[in-house]
Amino acid sequence: MNWKAKSSTILHLPTSWQELQQGEYYQQLLEQYFADWFPQILGYHILNIGGLSGEINCHLPLRHQIVLSPKMNDNLAKLYQTHPDHTLLQAHITELPFVDHSIDACLLVNTLNFSSDPHQVLREVNRVLTDDGYLFLxxxxxxxxxxxxxxxxxxxxxxxxxxxxxxWRVVDWLELLHFDILAQQNLSLTKSFLGAPLTVIVAKKRVYPLTLEPQKVRFKKQNILRTAEAFRNCL
Structure with a gap:
């Protein structure tokens, strides 16, 4: 386990679940869990960061889904060809090519596990998400x-x-970025004394309005309000 968030080791994102041991099993677990949350997305643009996120089926035909990956392969190309509502982009995950507040929901499916700078990835996600946008991690x-x-x-x-x-570390990072944690759960189809292999987090970006405290009005103290000065002014 790495306690430093940023690492000097260069990591590479897998482009498909088929490249990983138990990959299809993990994909099945995640699709089953997120299926109940996806209909709650309000908005049109959904960003899937990484090939693993791109292969998670959202079952939202009326949404524009963007699959962003640092490198491409045949699986992602086929995904783009068979789904006309998908857009395929090649870019760095630490420098998202989107304007601020333009994405309504984002999928970070095990993306942080293969990132050398998870803080920067979350900062970029926070930047492009709209207010009240969803993050599925x-x-x-x-x-x-x-x-x-x-x-x-x-x-x-x-x-x-x-x-x-x-x-708890990732939850702490999200709360520092003003995300509300809506759900958190470990996923496994079988019971194991070593624990479930996956952890899922559903969060929502919150922007709290600035509360202005009214400034106290200070009146200049008049001499007539003093007893001694009041008698002098009357003479």
């Missing part, structure tokens, strides 16, 4: 068997180094 649980691993891959794919974070 998932992490590998360090209190599970994944806490003993440093790489996730299948034999036929490249190795992907990843990082793990305690859930």
């Amino acid at each position: 998932s992490l590998f649980n360090p209190l599970s068997i994944l806490g003993f691993k440093r790489r996730l891959n299948r034999k036929s794919s490249q190795e992907y180094a990843f990082r793990t974070y305690m859930t």
Whole structure:
């Protein structure tokens, strides 16, 4: 487990769940959990950061879904071709090519686990999200068997180094960015004494209005209000 948020190690985002051990299993868990939350999105633009986020089916045909990834592969290209409501972009996840307050919901599906600078990723997400925008985030649980691993891959794919974070750390980061935590849960289809492999967080961006305190009006003290001066003025 890394206690420093920013790392000098260069990490790479997987472009598909098929590249990871138990990848399809994790994808199934996340799609089942987020399915009840997606209809609550108010707005048109949904941003999926990373190939893992892009493969999560939102089942929202009337929404414009943007899949952003640092690199492309055939799976993402097919996803773009078969879904006309998807836009595929290649860009850095720490420098999102969107104007402020232009995205209504964002998916960070295990993106932070493969990021060298998770703080900057969350700052960028906070910048582009609209007020009351939703953030759907998932992490590998360090209190599970994944806490003993440093790489996730299948034999036929490249190795992907990843990082793990305690859930309370990520919740603290989100609260500092003025997110309200709506839900938090560990996900697993089977019971294990080592804990569930995934943790999910649903958060909502809040912008609290500035409360102005009325300034006290101070009157200049008049001499006539003093007893001695009042008698002198009467003479």
